[in-house]
Structures are given as C-alpha cells and as structure tokens.
Amino acid sequence: MSAPQNDSFLLACRGARPARTPIWLMRQAGRYLPEYRAIRAKVSFEELCRSPELCAEVTLQPVDILGVDAAILFSDILVVLDALGVDVVFDPSPRIAAPVRSAADISRLRWGDPRQEVGYVMDAVRACKRALADRVPLIGFCGAPFTTLSYLVEGQTSREFEHIKGLIFREPALFGGLMESMTTLLIDYLRAQVEAGVDAVQIFDSWAGALGPADFRVHVLPHLRRLVEEVRGAGAPVILFVRGNANLLADAATIPADVIGIDWTIDLQAAIATVGPERVVQGNLDPMALLGPAALVERRAREIVAAGRAARAHIFNLGHGISRHTDPGIAKLLVDVVHDA
C-alpha cells in the first residue's frame, strides 16, 4: 500500500500539525447529498450496506463533492450483528425483532467470525481503497461494545435504556460476560477492516452517556480500553468517540486512543483542558449550526479551529452526524473555511 496523497488527516492522528487543519464529517456519506439519495432511490439501506461497489460509490461522494480530507466507509455499526445471527431491519431506525435480554437469549447467540460473516464489509473496504486510489485515507469503524449491545438488548434506539441498565444492575456478571464477548468480536472486526485496508478506525460509543460516571468506569471503560489497545496493535490509529456525556471525557481519556472525539455538548477549549493538551482531539461543531447562514458557519468554524490550536493536533469534525436537512453547499463552505483558517 502506498501513502495517501493527502496525508493531513493521518499526520494529525499521529500527533503532527499538518499545514491545513484536516476535516471530515460524521455521516458525510448520507441523505443530505442528492447524489446519495439517487442511489438510495434504487436500493434499500440494507442492500447498500451489503453492496461493496455501491458502498465505494457513496463513500467517495463527499470526497469528490466536499473535498474532505478522509473518507469513512459507508456502513452501519449494526451490520456486525450478522456475526451473531441477529437480524436487524432499518425502517429507517434500526429494529431487532428478538432483543437479547436473558441468560437464555444470550446463550443462543453464535459468535461467528466477522471475516466470514460480515465479509461484505471487508469487500467494501477493498472496493473503497481501489476507488480512492490513495487520494485520501479511508476510515473504518465499529460501535463500541456498550453501544452495540444497547441495540441488541433494547431492540431499538432507546431513550431510557431500561433493559440494558436493568441487566447491568440486576445481573452485572452476565452483562460483563456479554461485554467481554462483544469486545472480542469487535476487536476481530476492526482488525479485519485494517487488514482489508482501512487507514484508521473510529469507535462510536454513541450511547455511553446513558450511564453515570461511576457505572461507566466499572461496566464500560475496561472493555473499551481492551478494544482500543488491541486494535491499536493492528497498526492503524484509533479515534475514540464517546458521545452524550462530556462528564465521561476525563475517564475516556485514560484510554490510549490516538484521537479523542469530542461531541458538541462541551466547549472545545474545556474538552482539551480535560483530556490534556498532549492529546489529539477531533470535533466539535454542532451539526445543526450548518442549518444556519454562511456567516454563522464561518464564524463558528473559525472559533473551533482557533480553540483546537491548544491541542497537540486537531481534526475538525462535527460533534455528531451531519443532519439530512443540511445544504451541501454549506457543508462545502465549512470544509473550505476550515482549510483556509
């Protein structure tokens, strides 16, 4: 493999300060782009996730249209559940017909090899790499163990997380065993992505903020640490994004991820003070700010770039996925402003 021609994202991951602040956007291949909607008019979300060539096509769209400094594989954090023999439907938010809530449910899970069972993701990685032809690096990803399990246990996107938290509080050992197994699966899954060619990986702990700090430390952090440490051994930088409770940031930062993702619920300056100026941070514009006028987007982007200078290195991103209501022209403006700042 040769190095990407635009290496600003990987330089920043490694702690250097490239000439321009690198930028990519969570969910950058998505519904706000007419070019993405044109493909989705032809295939379902599930079909798209399982079609390597189409994945590559939508993965590259924001590289071509916006000029971002990294591509992120088009996929979903829940396709890995194929390796457990669990069906997920997207309508459009994910639903699992038979949520896993008891020891008996858990015993019925088969822990297949993601290289085999989710092989289409690795095919998609290879298709993306071919299509990218080293223009920019490719980011792979997975959901964190808690976030992935929250879907498996709740059966859908949850607000209260009563089933998974009930499991934690009622049967902590059972929950711990499930986290252990899921972590091992995710290590294999991310390693397979790295072997297939991704240049970096991001771990999304989208729902860890449902837990208070004490429970996060006991029930989530050790598994997250093992995941990050074992995946780093595969050679690709790891971005850890724990969303939804900036109070967890100090604990999350004890994990030696190469990059700490910051959501929009904390000022970037405060986040850098929390994780320490020796760390690389990624973030953190409120995605809904892109619904505002160009002047607001430009001002906020410049503020975040300026705040990011206090960190060892800074990768610009949103604090959460881009909204489907975003004008692609405004997203392009954001990329240009960050490059120019």
Added chain:
Amino acid sequence: MSAPQNDSFLLACRGARPARTPIWLMRQAGRYLPEYRAIRAKVSFEELCRSPELCAEVTLQPVDILGVDAAILFSDILVVLDALGVDVVFDPSPRIAAPVRSAADISRLRWGDPRQEVGYVMDAVRACKRALADRVPLIGFCGAPFTTLSYLVEGQTSREFEHIKGLIFREPALFGGLMESMTTLLIDYLRAQVEAGVDAVQIFDSWAGALGPADFRVHVLPHLRRLVEEVRGAGAPVILFVRGNANLLADAATIPADVIGIDWTIDLQAAIATVGPERVVQGNLDPMALLGPAALVERRAREIVAAGRAARAHIFNLGHGISRHTDPGIAKLLVDVVHDA
C-alpha cells in the same frame, strides 16, 4: 394556610438541614404503581390531567404508599399549551399535529391567560391541598421555556432537535421573541399555581442538554433566569432542574434558584463542587438503579446521602423520572433507607 406537618422538604429548600434527608421521586405518581394504573384503566392521560379530583387522588398515592416527604402535582408540562390554542395528544408520548416552525405559525399563537385557559390545573392544586390536609408540601411545576418550545416546534419528543435548533441558528431574533413570550406565560402559570396553593415549584429543562454551553448561555439562560427570579417573587421556593448535560450546571447555577436539581450523569460530589457548597441540591440516583436488587439500592442511596452532606442542604431524588418497570416495594425501600441514613 397552615404549615405542613412534615416540613423537612421545605426546610431543605430554604437551606436548613432537617433531622432526616427529605426525599421525593420525579414521576412518583405514575405507571409503576398498580393504584395509578387502576385509575388510568378508567380514564385517558388527557382526562386525568383535566380532572382535579382524580389528579388529587393520584398525587396522593405515593405519599400514602411510599411515605415521600413531598407530593408533586400530577400533570404534564405540555398542558400549558392549552393557553396557546395548541392541541397535544399523548399516545403515550406527546404529539402536536401542527408544529410551530415559521414566523407565520408563531403569529397565529394566542397567548391566553393560564389562569383561565389552564384553570383545571389550579383546581387540581386546590383539590390536592384539600386532600393532603397539610401532611406534606405540594410541589407545582412547569417545563422550562426551551423544553416547552422544543415540543411546540418539533411536534414531538425529539432526538436531534433539528427544527428548534434550525430556528435558533437561522432566525435567532424570532426564536428569542418566542422564548420571551413563553417565559412570560410560564411566569404567569407558576404564579397562578403558587396562588392556588403549591408550596414550591420545579422547573424542568429536560431538553436544554441538546444545546452546547455557548448556545445555552446566549439563547436559554437569560430566559430561565427571568423565569426563576420572577417566580421566586411569588414566595415559593424554586427548584431548577436542567437535565441532560452536566456541563451546563456551572452556568445554570448562576441563576438564584433555591434548589439545583442534579441528574444522574454526574457524580453528586462533582456536582456540588460545581454549583458550590453554599447551594441546596436535589438528586441524583439513576432511576434504573431501582431495577437492581435491594442491596444495590441501599448501597447507592447511602452513598448519595453521604455525598449530599457536602452541600448546604440536600433533597434526595432520582436523577430522572422513575421507570414504569420499578417494583413499588423497592421504591418504598429507597424512601426508608434515605430516611434512615
């Protein structure tokens, strides 16, 4: 009006330390109680909210069953929208058929007098006070301006808050005017509750955590401050509960509310350090911990009571509403443990 026989809650609101830590539970009159479900089998949620005698009956249930130190009026934060001529249906989460998103939508709102338009709430307050016969104090409440508007603008419980945040970022002056009007309405509404007899009020900013700290400071905090200050003038202590982003706590604590509510996403010790040891705090057991065994509930309750001693005074509560899956026996155990701690 005579003073309640059990005045521990009001003593704590005023900054004193009663002999026993007072406790009440958010959503304590609710679906986890068979006695509540028996009434709901006969009337809809909407009918219940509009039936003063039935409101009083369910309001008193947790006082009788659990032995909590305060009753909270059974109602919903959205009934105040009756004063705007906006219909809300609960199925079971709230839905507004015609969300308010444009200047034209806003211009059609009528800002009626809550004393008239939501008079049934004040009737319910009087019915509760009669039924309580001064056993424990009665808490009234409202949603904060941002939270109330988030339903009005989104039309439902939201995850992304894209419509209200779009309004903030696109048309900040229009949004500010709407917040101003809503704040005035809520001041009148809470004053009317105090005049009808409530002994304290709680303001629920359940969704303020959707905003980053900078936006919270500019777009929410001044209105919340006016609401608290003007309602305090009516003579009842004010509990301010800003949920969902403990990063907002330092800013929220600049408002002179009598009591600062703390959700479960922060350690109580850290929360007290943030708001200052001279403040009265309320909170903050994760409601889902009540799904665990008695030993866990007892241990966590004692830890929180111990942490609360660092504050000027502490009212024990959950960090969010009690789950419908809670065993009432465990809720009763919690009350007993807190009283005994």
